[in-house]
Amino acid sequence: MRKLLLVFSALMVGVSTVQAQDIDVMDEVLVFDEAVGTAKIGVIVKNKNASPTTVDVAIVTNFGTANNADRTLVTNKLTFAATAPDPDTQYIDVTIINDVASEAAEYFALRLSNATNGSIGDANTVVYIKDNDYQVPVARKNIELDFLGRYTMPTSGSSAEILAYDSASNRIFVVNSEKNVLQILSFATPSAPTKVDSVDMSTYGGGINSVDVKNGIVAVAVQANPKTDSGSVVFLDVNGTFLKQVKAGMLPDMIAFTPDGKYVLTANEGEPNDAYTVDPEGSITIIDMQNGVSNATATHATFTSFNGQVNILKAQGVRVFGANNPTLAQDLEPEYLAFNATSDTAVVTLQENNAVAIIDIPNKKVALIAPLGTKDHSVAGNGLDATDRSPEALIANWPVRGLYLPDGIATYQVNGTNYAIVANEGDARDYGGYAEEARIKDKSLKLDPTKFPEGALYKEDYCMGRLNITTSLGDTDNDNDFDVLYSYGSRGFAIINATNGNTVFESGDQLEQITLADPKVGKIFNASNDDNDARGRSDNKGPEPETVVIGKIRDTAYAFIGLERIGGVMIYDVTNPASPVFVDYINTRDTAAFGGDNGPEGLKFLHKDDNPHGKYYLLTANEISGTVAVFEVKVKPAGVGNIANELPRLNVYPNPVHKGQLYFSATITGSLYDVNGKVITTFANANSINTDNIAAGMYFLQAEGFAIEKVIVQ
Template identity: 45%
Template sequence: MRLNLYFLWPAAALMTALGLAAPATAQTLRMAAGTVSVSESAGTASVTVSIQNPGTTAATVQAVLLPGLGTATAGTDFTYAAPTTLTFPAGSTGSQTISIPLTDDALAEPAEYFALRLQNPSGATLVAGATDALVFIRDNDAVAPAQARNLRLQHLGSYQNGASGTNSAEIVAHDPGTQRLYVANSIGGKLDILSLANPGAITAVASISMAPYGGINSVAVRNGVVACAVENTNPQSPGAVVFFNQDGAFQKQVTVGAMPDMISFSPDGRYLVTANEGEPNADYTNDPEGSVSVIDYAGGLAGVTQAGVTTVGFAGYNGQAATLRAAGIRLYGGTTAAPATVAQDLEPEYVAFDAGSQTAYITLQENNAVATLNLATKQFTSLRSVGFQDHSLPGFALDASDQAADVLLANWPIRGLRLPDALASFQVQGTTYLITANEGDAREYTALTEAVRLGSAAYPLDPTAFPNAGLLKDNSALGRLNVTNRLGDTDGDGDFDQIYTFGGRSFSILNAQTGAVVHDSGDLLERLTSTDPTFGAIFNASNTTGTPARKNRSDDKGPEPEGVTTAVLRDTVYAFVSMERMGGVAVFDVTSPAQPRLVQYVNNRSVTSGTGDQGPEGIVFVAAQHSPTGQPLLILANEVSSTVAVYGVQLRGSVLAAQGPRPAAPLVLYPNPAQGGPVQLSRPVSGTLCDALGRPVRQLRRADRLETAGLPAGVYVLRSDDGANRKLVVR
């Protein structure tokens, strides 16, 4: 008997042996690309549909406008009234194109988009995941934001304190009495001391190793006393404030909370305050509480003792987590088995003060909040969320992809957590305002990593809230955007009903008393930098060394505004906002806090190489009367390039010099009345102490204290050479 082993034959050979025809591979249809980008002046947008595996029958498919997703309006921005049917004859290969007429209007607007979907195929099947196309219409009417230019920054020079990568220049402090700069060099583990005597040619004075004390994070200086915020060699243990004299000689140190990240003197010099971040270790087995340490500095350095240090934590808020979350404050630290308490979760980042030195304002960056601290009582008086950007609203567009070749500042159904880093205060008509640099930040530890790509399978979108999730997850749309997986699942079912990304890409102005946001710059910083005639070439580039890569931070936090400071010049309040990634500083007139005006944008970074100033972080304004040249200065500490940059400040084409007998800053005397001991002055003063009859009894030369020993009881007047007069009572 003959045995035919058909079961060993390949399927096609078997079909032939049996006299049957082999099945043809099914024809498939798909969008040739998931995204199309075209200028509105192009006249038409072309969407290509491809056929694969052509067969012996014709194939048809409809292309329909997809509802529920898009910012472009049919009939206004483009014309597409009815479904388009495409027919591919039998044996067809290649593709067909749908041409969509565009309207070239005269409106300046963000990039707009709409979507097409393939449906109802006949004679073919659709390729899963390739049925939709997102069409971007790039506006051709947008112009660069107008710059008032009534103030001008002129780059005077930059000083590099060592090779980048082995050194850094994160925070800079200026001492007008010595005309020295003190730079926190955290990578090099040093306190660098520089001479600012010639702002265009800064020179090194000394470099002090911080190895005996820990890791330097921040520095402040007052009247020749240098105070450094130093984290412990075990970062979760209490940190320290280490004091040096003007030459870097150690004086004393006191203990503060864990991981002091920022340090600052109050305007009157009575307090020295640190923001203690209290970050956990990688596996969250040691999570210290965040805190603020207030050092009594009323008696100057001689009066500083450990007993005069009050570290204020947030334990009073423990048990209020649900209420705080409902108010918009992010609390999500710890592990499932051991969630963080409120006190552990809150992480102070930066400190600013009111003009009267009565209140400190502290950003809690990861928590998206600002805390208010009464300096007299050492008690927190408020804890408020700073909210988020709604990127679906006009004025809040963003460029969300590092893989889309074009700049596509568009509105999307996402929210941006402001997560401010630095803040500064200013006053207008008796009201105190705060300005925050909305950098953004994410917790990334072994035990807790919240950042995830929106396009990742690990970030499922709710099908009801986002019926067109596939388009959003395209890498040229939102797929590359980093978002948090710790917020947005509103119904607890494991998918995300709201999308939150990191950072506002903006600055905000808040009423300090109420916490209300009176202004947010929205997409202004990205519009400004993308249209800059020079630096638009490195729009949203990272601050890494080497050739800048345009748009490689668009998927993260964009320009990352990080530093901010304010100044009053003549009758105008200015704010200076530095951008950590792309670099440079933008200047704004904030005299009308609800309607700031852009004044200027400057940058000293190369657009072709890794030279110039990169990664600005610390920012300091030097008033004319405190400047070595008599001209106001703006100083930037650039972390990545390890440079300190100095800009001269000019107003309306004229150099601003120190003018006449004008007080440098409010002058406060304390204690007042005095009991026959030394009286502290809120700033260095040259002048004369006169008795009630106007007779001089003491002469001062850049003094920060006044001896009253030997003075008869009575009323005296301190007359400062810069025009400030203050009454002093001696008992």
């Protein structure tokens, strides 16, 4: 149901000189359900005299998302009789049309004007309409996360940020950046990991940032002190014994082995110092491991060869900004990286720059810089809860664009095409020497009067005035006001083509809609990760998708997405990159009192073939609570769960099939399972299969991009 939010701000319109009576709307903002029928908005007159008072009422043009199909103004003039009590209240009637369209919350504004025998004070009311037809995505639940237990870092003030798992030793390696320690845990009992040892990393540099492990070798990314100097990669064995230290670029923020184990790469962020007087270049360190760890050698892939293309890249959408006119290579800040299946290409997020870089690993160079997009929050399906000051959470469309600004990234392949999933957290540069962030309401932030003719209304706290935006973009005609507003992050995830960076899918407002409707965390919707104050992040970046990993189970690729602020993990079936399906959401933070697992920063998916327990697991490293949470990924038999949810149906005929050929309405790739989940047959690019050799019984057909279909063989 849509709620209409009527906002009246203190604009002086049509002041009468007859008498100084006060005319005000009673509420600056109101919320109504779509089924309310008639919305009543109060207007009050005080300090009356012996003459009647009138005031005109109109719907504000050039503001809001509700139109004539959503509401009808019944009252266009109010008359307050001279004999009425003082103060006197009358009501504006607005008919709210209860349609059947599935919509976000909508809003409009009413304005008082042309008063006689009185002066108008508060003239505007913003009204939200809350839709009653919108359906929150329903979890398919063909897999679910079962919380087994957690490990809590033993020292007060510790963090748990990034983790890695070694199957041979059955150990977990956890970055505790707050204490500059690498924690080694035993995974012998998944429900209760135990401490094996902790490695003090302070002897190797200024701070530990990331960890990965491959073939019994642990690689740790360590920044220098100061962070603007060259960092390093420290190699250890699984017991924490030192093996070798190799120089890396400035501020190595993330580290990973290639899938084939031949190389170790670090994303070197190259952040400036606080004064912005030292701004090192971002880079990618590529360490060749093919001759063993003792002979490991490093090459640094830089962006300097792209410096001459800075204007072209900026025109394409790559953000290059900051103090002291930095070069492109200085301004680019590699954040996170992932690899293709053949280990010859890495895709790197350049978070602050809203771009990705493609790395040619064998040739040890940057091959491409590709800009990412923005989310138009004014488009249906792309709404957001833009403020913490409206009467309740209202996911609505606003004239603002969300910069993707991704943090985590994971890659996978479908039908020979490489894709990357990016968690569009958002991030702002905030230094003593340069800061880009501002609130829309700030007096110094001027909105273009042509693009925002009702700018004063938009600046209200209960509209989008408190939303944080960047001041580095938006003045398209260089006249010192903002024509376009850009906020931080998309409050969602995107799937991009990992070859050229083109967006294939973006999750719209689903993450906020799902968390708002969640029976557990909905009551602390958009809370931060260090308190339980509801909507504390609505005016900033919302849930902040932080990290993502991909797990392949049977023929299905699942994305596990960690939400840094509200917490928890979203699961999507991403087998069809253009049409992911919501599978499940779990959150193990406490809501009655602050506690549990807060601030997921790192995730690790364990395939059943890659751990001695023979089960699927998901591990989460939670930065704020300093905990490592363990979940078993429970896989339901084929056909169990909301199998037809949101995916298109495939016509399978004849069904039942009496042996012979079973035909499909499309050419598909997939598998046929029995009721126990056993694969009976697989097929690729087929429009039929032969069932002559399949025993009579019930089966489930799972094809890429389609809902699971039940098949009866007779």
